[in-house]
Amino acid sequence: MSDPVMTAKGLVKEYGKGATLVKALRGVDLDIPRGSFTCIVGPSGHGKSTLMHLLGGLDHPTSGTVIIDGQEMFRLGNKELAALRANKIGFVFQFFNLLQSLTARENIETALMLAGVSEKEQKTRAKDLLDIVGLGEKADAKPGQLSGGQQQRVAIARALANDPPVLLMDEPTGNLDSEAEAEVMKVLENLKQQGKTVVFVTHSHEIAARADNLVHVRDGQIQLPHDLKIAS
């Protein structure tokens, strides 16, 4: 695990100022090994989502850097950062991932469009991606016609659309019942077999147990294994 696809160095994120200052991240150093199945765990409100947003280039840190494929993310201008999000990162949120006016297939096509893929290629690739998550049949369904688990699978297919080196998922099963969670986990398991780099946040011990790289976040910091032992 000497070749990290993504590295965070000294990430600090503060919200507000003065009396309302919140230190969401207090200096995070983190390597995401290529091909790893990295799981981030920790109590609510301790900075997991904040960390994911910074790793995904959705927000700027107060200080610190994120390097992806050797590129320093926050040195990029708005346009380059958007292009990086389109091509190098697939993001899955906890819920409402899909554009409601578009079908499953069109949602995926939109991600491809934003990466500059031609309309013709969008069509075939979108179909393949839906097959990968087992939803080839539901290509023309709108999000409202899909179950929660199906919607998250479409979201995963969309995150995979431009074959990004890393997938970031913030509690992708957090809103699902156990049956739907199992559906989604099956898809994730497949990605793991294929050697995809996946970083995801979860509260489920069962899911965390499948990770090959477990990261504990507490009070905006990473807890090292020996600290954990002392704490327990």
Next chain:
Amino acid sequence: MTPSKLVFKNLTRRKGRFLFTLLGIMIGMASFVTFMALGGSLKSQIEKESAALGANLVVTPKGSCAYEQVSILTGEQLPTNITRDEVAAIRSIDGMQAIPYLAERSAIDNRPVSVMGILPEETRVFKKWNLAQGGYFPAEDSEGVVLGAVLAEQFGLLPGSDVRIRGANLKVLGILEETGGKDDLTVFLSLPVAQNLYEQIDLVSYVAVRVDRLDEVELYANKIKDKVSLGVVSDKQMRSSVLAIVGTVNMTLQLIAAVAILAAAFGIVNTMMTATYERKREIGILQAMGATRYGVFRLFLIESGIYGLIGGIGGAVLGGLAAVFATPYISQNAATSFVKGSQSSLDPIMFAGAILFSTLVAMVAGLYPAIKASKLSPVEAISYE
């Protein structure tokens, strides 16, 4: 997927709101186009009427104002107080031709029509009229009427028909060839018969004068003023004051249309603001997928622009139709009576201009919502629940 397909999917996701917003801009543009088309035709019609009058000078009642001059061109009723002696004095001047008219109103089948008392023979020559059907006044004081071509057709009148004017049954003697002016919509009587019918014994409304030498119009105006104490205007003065009045009326109408468009523009602002708010989370998702701020801005701006484009096309078509079909039914007044029976001026450049204008207005209206949408930070947009 393409950006324009994405725009259309978003545009039509709330069908009711889409339609009502569209209707707003469409109605605004339709009224604008209608008034523009009418305005264009008014101007050309005034030029035509002025030419049809065939006069270089018009003698009007003393102290008559611009509004009364409009009436001469439109065939409205005028204060009638020019006496027989005054007419005789004007007609005694050499080097010019002077024709008196009595302008009155009546109704056929409850629809208002212009009635003119004329000197049959002199007027026919003066105006170079030709007969289309039937005969003409056999004598200077003949009973009966001669009709303009359009009026005869509108009311289905033929030589030999009876027309009721001011309670008197009169025979239709003949029908004139179409002139393209208001004469087409006028009932002509011989002057003595008209004066009797309207109890204006020995009085006329105005006198049209044609001088033999065009460079002496000014000179003859003064000659007339020396003889009689009446108002004298040249056709040029008359045309410009009429155009000024009509221009004002026209501008007022267009201003009303502009207010309607402004209201529609605020409708677009409202719709787009609501859309921005509703799709806050989707904006965040788009950005997470790699949309730039400019990309989001453009999506919203085009979406609002399409309201203007479709509204402009629909408005131009509706407005054009309204101008063509509604024109003959517009109630007659000094400004709109020029339009009766005339074709509206439907100019393709005006149509293109209207569509462009409407699109621009809608894009300006969408500017603020689009900027707001593009300024959302992805995290802020996604955290919204």
